[in-house]
Each structure stands twice: as C-alpha cells, then as structure tokens.
Amino acid sequence: MTHASPSSDDDALLPLDAVRERPAPVPAKVVRGVPEPAAALPVARVVVDTPLPHLDRLFDYVVPAPLDAEAVPGSRVRVRFAGKLVDGFLLERVHSSEHQGKLARLERVISPEPVLTPEIAALARAVADRYAGTMADVLRLAVPPRHARVEAEARAATRPRPEGEAAVAGEGTGASETSASPSPEGGAGGPDASPSWRDRDGAGEPGAWADYPDGERFLAALAGGGAPRAVWTALPGAGDGGPGWAGAVAVAVRETLRSGRGALVVLPDGKDVALADAALSAVLGPGEHVALTADLGPAERYRRWLRVVRGQVRAVVGTRGAAFAPVRDLGLAMVWDDGDDLHAERLAPYPHTREILALRAHQGRTGLLIGGYARTAEATQLVAGGWAGPIVAARETVRGRAPRVRPAGEDSELARDEAARAARLPSLAWRALRAGLTTGPVLVQVPRRGYLPALACQNCRAPARCGHCSGPLALRGGHAAPYCRWCGRIAGEWRCPACGGVRVRAQVVGARRTAEELGRAFPSVPVRTSGKDGVLATVGAAPALVVATPGAEPVAEGGYAAAVLLDGWALLGRPDLRVAEETLRRWMNAAALLRPRAELVVLADSSVLAVQALVRWDPVTHAERELAGRTELGFPPAVRLATLTGSPSAVREMLGEAVLPGEAQVLGPVPLDTLRGDQVRxxxxxxxxxxxxxxxxxxxxxxxxxxxxxxxxxxxxxxxxPLDMI
Known part of the structure; x- marks a missing residue:
C-alpha cells in the first residue's frame, strides 16, 4: 500500500514521484501553524471518502496533540483533501511517514468510537480488489452511517465499568474479550461464564442435523474450535415448528458460541430473517443475538450494530448488509440460499454475499456454511475443488421428506385430458387443490406479479404497445383501462396498428388475476396473496388458497397440504444463462414448504432437466450438470468474467488502455437493448x-x-x- 498526504501548501494532488515507496521511512514534517503533534505515534493513516478510483490508497496525516486520545484506529475523522474537508476512517497510527513532503493535520475526530475493526478493514480491501472497486465504496456498504444520539446512549449505558471488566471496544481481540455483556449474575459474560444459551439443550438439539451423515461431525468441529467449510443441501418439509433449516442454523450458531467464538448468518430477505431470529431466540435465549435489516431504521440498526462492534453480542443474523458485521472472533459465517439475486449488491463494486463470506473464511480461521434447498454452480465449484465439503442427506431420507411431484405435461395425464396441454390450470392441478383444501392450506406460485402485466390484440395477437413510447400495455384490475408500464400513460383509446382492433387479451396473467379466478372457482375458501403489494410471513393451518410470487411464499403452520406451480414456461423461457438453475431454486424453495409427501403439481414439460431434478428432488446432480456445461462453454464459475458497460467510445477506449492478462479473451462490444436518451450503450x-x-x-x-x-x-x-451476463 502506498502512503501519501495532500500537499499542505496548495492542497493540490501530489505528483506520482511523491507517493512512491521509499527505501526507509522519514520523520513527519509538520505544516506551519499546526499544533504540536502527538508524542507517541504522531502519523495517522487514513482512508479518505472519495469516489475517485485513482486515489484508492491510504493518506498520511499528522495527529495534533489535542486529538491524541480520540484519534484511535477505526474512528471516523475529518481531513482536508484537495482543498475540501472530507470524511474518512483512521486505519492505524505509526511513528513515521514514507512521504517526503509536509503532512497536513487531522482537522477533527468526528467520533472516537472505533467502528472500523482491523478485520473489516482488511476484508474491505480484499473485496475492493476482488471486484475492481475502491475501498471507500466498500466501506460505505460495510459501516452504517453514524447516529450521534445512539452513540451517546450507548456510552452512557457502559459507564462506569466495574473494576476489572474488559473494555467494550478496541481493547484486545482475544476470545475472552469478545463478550462484554453482563451475565444475569452481574459479572462479565465470556466463554467461561454461563449465559442462558448453555442451558438450552432441549430446543433445537443436534438432532436437527441427525438426518445428515456428516452433520454431527460438522457441529463437533464448530464446538471444538475448528473452521469447517461445507455446502449444505437442506431437507425439504415443514412441520409445526416451521422450516427445518432455521432450527438447524440456530444449533450450528449455538455450537460455535460454545467454542468461545462468534457467528454470522446472512439471509436473502426479512421474511427469512424473521424465521431465523425466532429460531435463534428459542435456542440461545433472549438477548444473545441481534438481527440487522434495513427496515429497522437508521437509529435502531446503528444501535444494534454498536452492540456487535463492542462485543456485547457475538451472534448476528441479517440481510446482505450484515455480511460485513464486525463480529468478534468470528467462528462461523453462514449464507442461506446463495442463488437468490438479493445477495448481489446493487451498489458499486457490486459484491456478492457468498464471495464476501468466502473471503472472510479465507482470511481468518473461520468456518463457512453455504446452505439451501437447491445448489448453485458456484457452490458446486467449491465442492469440486475440495475447498468445501458436501453435507447431504441419504436418498431414503430425502424420499421420505420430499413432496410427490407430478408434472402437468406428463404423457399419462395428457392422454386422459387433451385440454391440459393448453389449459393454464389443467384437471390435475384442480384435483390437487381440491384434495389439499380438505386438510389445510394450499399454495399456488405465480411467476408474474400484478393483474395482467402484458396484453395483446384480441384479433391478431400482436403485443399491445403504447403509442407514445412503445412500452408494453398492462391492466391493474378487471375494470381499469390499459396503461403503459414504461411511461404510465393511460391508453384508453388504443387501437392495434396491425389490424385496427380495439380489444385486448391477456398475454401474461399475474398473481392478482390468478387470485381473482381462484376465488371464483372456490367461493367458500379464503384467498390470501403475498407479493410486491405485501409479503405474508406466515399463514394458519386452516384451509386457504395462498397465491404468491416466487420468494414471497409465506410459511404455513404445519406445512402446506398441496401446491401448484403455475406457468413454468414463464420461468424457463427467460433469456438468462442461469435460467434452469434459478427456476429449480424457486420451485424447490416453494416445494420445501409442503408437508412430507404432499402433492405438488408443476405446469411444465416433464422432459426439461430442471423438472426432472424437481421430480427426483436431486439438486446436486442438476448443479453438477450445470457446472459441467458452463465449464465446456467457458462461463462462470469455471472462468472469471468481467463486463464493461458504457457508451461505445468509452468502452472501446477502456479496452485499449487496459493491460489485460495474456489469457484474456474479449467478447464484443455489442449494443444493449436499453437506451439512455439518444445514446445506445x-x-x-x-x-x-x-x-x-x-x-x-x-x-x-x-x-x-x-x-x-x-x-x-x-x-x-x-x-x-455479474449475475445478468445474458
């Protein structure tokens, strides 16, 4: 890492020769008018919050003596950079600087709270290098914005400390210092103390892993202080306690805590966080973990995050932002359903939760668990390379827990019902719904949200387009006028440009229209919907029709009695490299909520490999085939691939300037369908x-x-x- 400091004379950026590595450090030279520097470690190395990629390095500043006590490593500071006052993080303090010129001073310490731990700083650097980004961008994802009132509350709550109690922040990294929360007896909690979770052996006992031949070995390794790495294919089937994966995760966390280390669980969305939060509370007891999600609000999220950074809790569950949670002495990092696109960050440098946790496991002595009902090609690559081991159940156990899957397009069913080939809800699906409603709730998964999200001409079947922007027309309800999904204009006077027709028909049916049709078909049964307009977390055990979009399926008490997966063509027909993997993942996540051996009907061609994998409940073989196919074609994860998106001139210019490795193969550039103004990207x-x-x-x-x-x-x-390569 090259260290430099902005010029103190004119605040201009230094020339390149001023920031090169020097053979030996030299004492810091102080700017005129700056107070006397600190006596010990007078130089601070700071990560400046700047969006400029060519300034992605540490800069050296002098620590004035009045700021000596507050300028601790990990604190937020303000410095003068290129003539402006900007924020930054103080990473470390050293005796001298490698910079030959004069050093500017720290203007002030925003907060003495050491919010950036050395482990997270090293992780942020590794993530930035892995994704060709800047450390400042990663730190915006890793450290939540400061909330001064919450910091003041937390400091007041920790003063005065009892004599002999470990400091709550920044004082040591050993296992005995990672739990400073008080025990019920008033002493300091730690590995030798007896917090409530140690006495909770009845809830979620290692029996949650007894169905997996290697499950108890994995738990024993965690409890013994080891760092096992595994890819876990979870068993389907929901019982009275909800999905079994949540209880199994809670047990793994408990065994990790018993070794005196911390645990981190990252989940795709708030619905999964709620399930894991309840399971952890049952196994560990109240107050032994925190949940970190975006919907907490900035104050509460920062309050919980401070408890983690101060070592007051050692177990964290949350969504993708929690991947950087500063858990002390981390022993287990776990990601559930790594194929979900919610694990991919939307902000630069666009890291993925799975890769962040894999880097944490690689950098420290940390166990890693990648779990899910389905399996991604990336997780299969880790198993194939020997970096992680598989945790799978025996085939006999899988057969006893998996639902009975029947494709609606199977030959025997078509022979009895010729209309099933064209019907959206064939007779097989109707029979499954009726039979399921006699014993409990049934699930209907619909790939598209909304009412009628795509329309076509009634006469010639040409897609209905907006006359203003050529966007697709849709309907919000049965008595609404068509509107454009792009510009929002009402198309009440629409006329087909091909045949002159004025009537429209549904090209794609959404979840709300499906719920309306099912409500008319089953008038005595309540219909519940779960999707973008509102996600249900749970439903009761009483008979009900639950219509949900993929990923929004609520958990039913005791499990669903039956399920129908509609419009398989809509999922399988998307132009996406991961379409088969993603479709199987969505189907399995819904099917896993059924009772063991309950009936599941999938409306898709039975000859499709993803359908066959669902019928056999064999995601491992499907993932291995996916990996073999991508290896043959040269796609990730068999190779590393980068996309460059921008204007034609900018992309070509960057390709000409980049000193690519000799093995690099450039594909394109090719135009994208999306437009920005008059310029094609x-x-x-x-x-x-x-x-x-x-x-x-x-x-x-x-x-x-x-x-x-x-x-x-x-x-x-x-x-x-990237996830969207095609």
Missing amino acids: ERAMVRVPRGAGPALSAALKGAVGVRSARKAPEVVRVCID
Whole structure:
C-alpha cells in the first residue's frame, strides 16, 4: 500500500514521484501553524471518502496533540483533501511517514468510537480488489452511517465499568474479550461464564442435523474450535415448528458460541430473517443475538450494530448488509440460499454475499456454511475443488421428506385430458387443490406479479404497445383501462396498428388475476396473496388458497397440504444463462414448504432437466450438470468474467488502455437493448481462467483509475462475475 498526504501548501494532488515507496521511512514534517503533534505515534493513516478510483490508497496525516486520545484506529475523522474537508476512517497510527513532503493535520475526530475493526478493514480491501472497486465504496456498504444520539446512549449505558471488566471496544481481540455483556449474575459474560444459551439443550438439539451423515461431525468441529467449510443441501418439509433449516442454523450458531467464538448468518430477505431470529431466540435465549435489516431504521440498526462492534453480542443474523458485521472472533459465517439475486449488491463494486463470506473464511480461521434447498454452480465449484465439503442427506431420507411431484405435461395425464396441454390450470392441478383444501392450506406460485402485466390484440395477437413510447400495455384490475408500464400513460383509446382492433387479451396473467379466478372457482375458501403489494410471513393451518410470487411464499403452520406451480414456461423461457438453475431454486424453495409427501403439481414439460431434478428432488446432480456445461462453454464459475458497460467510445477506449492478462479473451462490444436518451450503450465481456482473476481485476481497476485521473467525461461500469451476463 502506498502512503501519501495532500500537499499542505496548495492542497493540490501530489505528483506520482511523491507517493512512491521509499527505501526507509522519514520523520513527519509538520505544516506551519499546526499544533504540536502527538508524542507517541504522531502519523495517522487514513482512508479518505472519495469516489475517485485513482486515489484508492491510504493518506498520511499528522495527529495534533489535542486529538491524541480520540484519534484511535477505526474512528471516523475529518481531513482536508484537495482543498475540501472530507470524511474518512483512521486505519492505524505509526511513528513515521514514507512521504517526503509536509503532512497536513487531522482537522477533527468526528467520533472516537472505533467502528472500523482491523478485520473489516482488511476484508474491505480484499473485496475492493476482488471486484475492481475502491475501498471507500466498500466501506460505505460495510459501516452504517453514524447516529450521534445512539452513540451517546450507548456510552452512557457502559459507564462506569466495574473494576476489572474488559473494555467494550478496541481493547484486545482475544476470545475472552469478545463478550462484554453482563451475565444475569452481574459479572462479565465470556466463554467461561454461563449465559442462558448453555442451558438450552432441549430446543433445537443436534438432532436437527441427525438426518445428515456428516452433520454431527460438522457441529463437533464448530464446538471444538475448528473452521469447517461445507455446502449444505437442506431437507425439504415443514412441520409445526416451521422450516427445518432455521432450527438447524440456530444449533450450528449455538455450537460455535460454545467454542468461545462468534457467528454470522446472512439471509436473502426479512421474511427469512424473521424465521431465523425466532429460531435463534428459542435456542440461545433472549438477548444473545441481534438481527440487522434495513427496515429497522437508521437509529435502531446503528444501535444494534454498536452492540456487535463492542462485543456485547457475538451472534448476528441479517440481510446482505450484515455480511460485513464486525463480529468478534468470528467462528462461523453462514449464507442461506446463495442463488437468490438479493445477495448481489446493487451498489458499486457490486459484491456478492457468498464471495464476501468466502473471503472472510479465507482470511481468518473461520468456518463457512453455504446452505439451501437447491445448489448453485458456484457452490458446486467449491465442492469440486475440495475447498468445501458436501453435507447431504441419504436418498431414503430425502424420499421420505420430499413432496410427490407430478408434472402437468406428463404423457399419462395428457392422454386422459387433451385440454391440459393448453389449459393454464389443467384437471390435475384442480384435483390437487381440491384434495389439499380438505386438510389445510394450499399454495399456488405465480411467476408474474400484478393483474395482467402484458396484453395483446384480441384479433391478431400482436403485443399491445403504447403509442407514445412503445412500452408494453398492462391492466391493474378487471375494470381499469390499459396503461403503459414504461411511461404510465393511460391508453384508453388504443387501437392495434396491425389490424385496427380495439380489444385486448391477456398475454401474461399475474398473481392478482390468478387470485381473482381462484376465488371464483372456490367461493367458500379464503384467498390470501403475498407479493410486491405485501409479503405474508406466515399463514394458519386452516384451509386457504395462498397465491404468491416466487420468494414471497409465506410459511404455513404445519406445512402446506398441496401446491401448484403455475406457468413454468414463464420461468424457463427467460433469456438468462442461469435460467434452469434459478427456476429449480424457486420451485424447490416453494416445494420445501409442503408437508412430507404432499402433492405438488408443476405446469411444465416433464422432459426439461430442471423438472426432472424437481421430480427426483436431486439438486446436486442438476448443479453438477450445470457446472459441467458452463465449464465446456467457458462461463462462470469455471472462468472469471468481467463486463464493461458504457457508451461505445468509452468502452472501446477502456479496452485499449487496459493491460489485460495474456489469457484474456474479449467478447464484443455489442449494443444493449436499453437506451439512455439518444445514446445506445454497449457492453463488452472479458474472460480469463480462474487463476488469472486477480490479474484481470487489477488491470481493469488500473484502467478505471487512469480514466479517473485524466477526468474522462464518460463512466464505464465494471462488474466482475455479474449475475445478468445474458
């Protein structure tokens, strides 16, 4: 890492020769008018919050003596940078600087709270390098915004400390210092204390893992202080206690805490966090963990996050932002359903939760658990390479727990019901719904939300388009006028440009229209919907029709009695490299909520490999085939791939400037369908063997830095291993 400091004379950026590595450090020179520097460790190395990629390095500043006590590593500071006051994080303090010129001073310490731990700082650096981004961008994702009132409350709650109690922040990293929360007896909690979770052996006992041949070995490794890495294919079937995965995760967390270490569980959405939160409370007891989600609000989220950074709790469950939670002495990092696109960050540098936790496991002595009902090609790659081991149940156990899957397009059913080939809800599905409603709730999964999200001409079947922007027309309800999904204009006077027709028909049926139709077919049964307009977490055990979009399926008390997966063509027909993997994942996540051996009808061709994998409940073989196919075609995760998106001139310019590895293969650029104003965007792909991945990231990061240094007017979006490659 190169260290430098902005010029104190004119606040201009230093020339390159001023920031090169020096053979030996030199004492810091202080600017005129700056107070006397601190006597010990007078130089602070700061990560400056700047969006400029070519300034992604540490800068050295002098610590004035009045700020000596507050300027602790990990604290937020304010410094003068390029003539402006900007925020930053103080990473470390040292005796001297490698910079030959004068050093500017720290202007002030925003907060003495050490919110950036050395482990998270190292992780942020690794994530930035992995995804060709900047450390400042990663730290915006890793550390929540400061809430001064919450900090003041937390400090008041921790003063005065009893004599001999460990400091709550920044004083040591040993296992005995990771739990400073008081025990019920008033002493300091720690590995030798007896918190409530140690006495809770009845709830979620290791029997939750007894169905997996390697499950108890995994738990024993965690309890013994080991760092096992595993890919876990969870068993389906919901009981009175809800999905079994939540209880199994809670047991794994408890065994990790018994070893004196911390645990971190990252889940796709708030619905899953609520399930895991309840399971952890039952197994660990109240107050032994915190849940971190965005819907908590800034104050409460920061309050809980401070408890983690101060070591007052050692177990964290949350959504993707919790992947950077500063859990002390982390012993287990777990990600559930890593194929869910909610695990992919939408902000630069676009990291994925699975990769963040894998980096944490690699950097420290940390166990890693990647779990889900289905399995991704990326997780299969880790198993195939020997980096992680599989945890799967025996086939006999799987057969006893999995639902009975019947494709509506199977030959025997078509022979009895010729209309089933064209019907949206064939006779087989009707029979399954009727039979299920006699014993409990039934689930209907619909791939599309809304009412009628796509319309066509009644006469010629041409797609109905907006006359103003050519966007697709849709309906919000049975008595509403068509509207444009792009510009929002009402198309009450629409006329088909091909045949002149004025009537429209449904091209795609959404969840709300499906619920309306089912309500008319089953008038005595309540209909519940769960989707974008409102996600249900749970439903009762009484008979009910539950219509949900993928990922929004509520958990039924005792499990669903039956389920129908509608419009399989809508999921399988998408132009996406991961379409088969994603479709199977969505189907399995819904099917796993059924009671063991309950009937499941899927409306899809029985010859499709994803349907066959669902019928056999064999996600492992399907994932291995996916990985083999991608390896043959040269797609991730068999290779490392980067996309460059921007204007045609900017993309070509960056490709010409980047010093790519010798094995790099450039695909494109090709125009994208999306438009911004009158300018068409283009995208190029660069792929290299997996071993050349770090070199590719470094080359692209260097090219972005060069463009930033010369103030190129157009930005090129760089994304490493994106989910949407096709």
